[in-house]
Amino acid sequence: MDINCRHCGEPLEHDALHDQYDINGEKLTYSEAGRRFKRFGCGLEDQTVCDNPMIDLFASIGSATIQDLSDEPEEWINYGNTAY
Numbered sequence: 001m002d003i004n005c006r007h008c009g010e011p012l013e014h015d016a017l018h019d020q021y022d023i024n025g026e027k028l029t030y031s032e033a034g035r036r037f038k039r040f041g042c043g044l045e046d047q048t049v050c051d052n053p054m055i056d057l058f059a060s061i062g063s064a065t066i067q068d069l070s071d072e073p074e075e076w077i078n079y080g081n082t083a084y
């Protein structure tokens with residue numbers, strides 16, 4: 001079950017939010033990892049906004065929309081999936 005970067009559309013396994021670290025090696029709480037993913041996308045660990053090339057425009061648009069509507073990462077799952 002993937003969530004997607006709002007900036008480039010890159011998928012991230014949702015459960016990976018339970019296993020993220022900051023630049024000092026401190027383990028992030030799930031909710032902090034979610035907040036950072038919402039803001040920084042792929043750059044959540046080093047707190048820089050993702051500037052990767054767009055890989056999936058529709059996943060990016062869908063994910064930006066749901067992430068603006070909800071602070072619950074569980075609710076972001078599959079919003080980047082255009083196959084359903």
Ligand SMILES: [Zn+2]
Binds near residue numbers: 005041052
């Ligand atoms: Zn990204």
